[in-house]
Amino acid sequence: MIKRRLAVTLLLLLPLLALVAPARVLAEETETAPVTARNAVAEARARGELRWGNDSQGGAPYVFQDPMDPNHLIGFEVDFAAALAKKLGVRPRPVQGQWDGLLELLARGDFDVVVNGIEVAEEKKRVADLSRPYYVAAMRLTVRKGDAGAPRTLEALRGRKLGTLPGSLAARLATREGAEVKTYDGGQNDIYDDLRIGRTDAVLLDDPITLYYGAIDPALEVVDGSFGEVSYAVGVPKGDAETLAAVNGAIDELAKDGTLAALYARWGLWNEPTEKLLGGPAPPSTVVAEAHDAWRAAVGKPLPFWSRVTERYPATLRLFARGALLSLVVSVLAMAVAVTLGMALALARVYGPKPLQWLAVGYIELFRGTPLLVQLTMVYFGLPELGLTLSPFVAGVIALGLNYAAAEAENYRAGLGSVPAGQMDAARTLGLSKLASLRHVALPQAIRVALPPTTNDFIALLKDSSLISVVTLTELTKTYTSLASAMRDHLGLGLVVALFYLGLSLPFARLSRSVEERLGSKVRRPASA
CATH class of the missing domain: 1.10.3720.10 (MetI-like)
Incomplete structure (x- = not known):
């Protein structure tokens, strides 16, 4: 029995x-090697491609599907990643990830680097090393046009509903001011859609996002002035000194030869803080914001359903x-x-x-x-x-x-x-x-x-x-x-x-x-x- x-x-x-x-x-x-033993730039050169983590769901102007040809990724950070990879002697390959988890995916070994509006902040440095900044942006407050009771200062955010991105400097700042912060994992346009229909009272986000979503909406108004400043850096594996040095060197070269200035100007993102940061030449006067204008033309007026x-x-x-x-x-x-x-x-x-x-x-x-x-x-x-x-x-x-x-x-x-x-x-x-x-x-x-x-x-x-x-x-x-x-x-x-x-x-x-x-x-x- x-x-x-x-x-x-x-x-x-x-x-x-x-x-x-x-x-x-x-x-x-x-199984991958322990993070401390990584040399991501050497791995990238060995395979001939740089795997850079991003989240295309975030939207313009960072990394997003071309509205006119959805089979291609475009964005100023797509162009930046391509320029960075070229300096490192490899081709770029974007790898999709969840934006607020990109650095954890990097630590796990899914990417070589992360390029997607990664803010320079101490809590992020606990997960990954950050390169020298490659872009600086002001934070902008957007409210409904004609709303007399809309918050127009940081102090006025106390007790008000504010939309922003999870894990962002804007979210931390608004929380400290006592705002009722609502974060969005979806596209950035969702944040402004909720503001327009009255689900939130204001939106606090970086200037590039505001330019592409808040400033173009006739129902919304961007409040004058800066509400803080944020810098973007490339995320590299923690303790990977070789990759950090290679990425910093590539950014220095791209800044000195004017590549970054021309790139930002083409997307309508060139600004004075970034000019001081890069220390290189300003973009030629002949450079127009063609990428920004093309995006406005593609999404500004919805096509008829048929x-x-x-x-x-x-x-x-x-x-x-x-x-x-x-x-x-x-x-x-x-x-x-x-x-x-x-x-x-x-x-x-x-x-x-x-x-x-x-x-x-x-x-x-x-x-x-x-x-x-x-x-x-x-x-x-x-x-x-x-x-x-x-x-x-x-x-x-x-x-x-x-x-x-x-x-x-x-x-x-x-x-x-x-x-x-x-x-x-x-x-x-x-x-x-x-x-x-x-x-x-x-x-x-x-x-x-x-x-x-x-x-x-x-x-x-x-x-x-x-x-x-x-x-x-x-x-x-x-x-x-x-x-x-x-x-x-x-x-x-x-x-x-x-x-x-x-x-x-x-x-x-x-x-x-x-x-x-x-x-x-x-x-x-x-x-x-």
């Missing part, structure tokens, strides 16, 4: 071991298709993990010995009772602290699979519970072993009962796969938010992405119904004989 129970226990653990072993192998293959359908949206289909493919692959693999592990958990909870039942219950309650985003963050950022570093793709699949395994375990437990106990007793009386009874009697009926909720879970997982954008993967939802921010078209592009999600989920729902009907017919056929 003891030997038989031990055999059942080992059999129930096999699916879990089958999942853990490949994960460990994948982890070993994707023109967007026939001209703009077709240009986005390749990006949406790429994001949809990534979402689908991650979801299918994660569901395979969830189904396999969920079945093992359900069998352990229903038929396993007491210790295994307790473990199964503990796992299910833990993963059902904690947020998926927390679990994903722990897998991606927490495991490296234990010496286990997973690639973004593997981390996303494992985190989603482990989370949904808890839900699948409950589906299969309900299915097993729906099988009358008398059927299992009858199978044992006919000479079938316990495992054979499970395989031929209980599991076919349990799977038929569990199939509809399992399909619902897969569709939910498909939508939850949007969270993998936190770990540098640009899936379908991240593609939408980046494009909507750049093109200032949330409604129309929202309909496009909704059609993509519908196209992904409907075939699986239809397949589920078809399988359920076939299983149902097999169960009914003997009863009618």
Whole structure:
């Protein structure tokens, strides 16, 4: 009896071991060297490209999809990163990340450097080293035009609702003044949209953002004067002296030869503080703000809906298709993990010995009772602290699979519970072993009962796969938010992405119904004989 129970226990653990072993192998293959041992510039030169972290969802004028050709990234920091990479003797390759987590991703080894409006601040230096500043901007306060009660000083912000970016100097300054700070992870235009419709009382942001979003809106007014000053620097890995020296040297050269001055002038961003910072020549008088003017022309007046359908949206289909493919692959693999592990958990909870039942219950309650985003963050950022570093793709699949395994375990437990106990007793009386009874009697009926909720879970997982954008993967939802921010078209592009999600989920729902009907017919056929 003891030997038989031990055999059942080992059999129930096999699916879990089958999942853990490949994960460990994948982890070993994707492990990176400790941060202190990095020489990012040497790595970049060895591979011939500089991986620079950014978040294109932030929008103009930093890094964003070209509204006229969404398949290309543009922005003054795209141009800056290209110039920096050229000085370092490599080609640039942008890598997407969440803006307020870019430095943590850098520390993890996902980038060589970060170029995306990284402010010079002491708390950021605890995570990464910062280069010499390459741009200086004033902070500007924007309010609704004609609002007599609008706050126009820092002191007047106390108790008022203010919109800004998370982790920014503006957010810290407004909090210190007693404002009710509302931060936005989406595009910068969302911040000004909320101000326009009255959800906030003011916006405090850097001058480049104000110029591209606040100053062009006829319903808004930029308050005169500066409300502080912020400098941008390149983030490099902590303790990487070689990369820091190389980046500083490249910025010095770009400042002295006038490259940066001409670049900023082309985007309409040249200002006196930056001129003092760089110490190089001013931009030639012949340089016009053509990039700024082109952006104003592209987004200043929305195209008629039919023109967007026939001209703009077709240009986005390749990006949406790429994001949809990534979402689908991650979801299918994660569901395979969830189904396999969920079945093992359900069998352990229903038929396993007491210790295994307790473990199964503990796992299910833990993963059902904690947020998926927390679990994903722990897998991606927490495991490296234990010496286990997973690639973004593997981390996303494992985190989603482990989370949904808890839900699948409950589906299969309900299915097993729906099988009358008398059927299992009858199978044992006919000479079938316990495992054979499970395989031929209980599991076919349990799977038929569990199939509809399992399909619902897969569709939910498909939508939850949007969270993998936190770990540098640009899936379908991240593609939408980046494009909507750049093109200032949330409604129309929202309909496009909704059609993509519908196209992904409907075939699986239809397949589920078809399988359920076939299983149902097999169960009914003997009863009618």
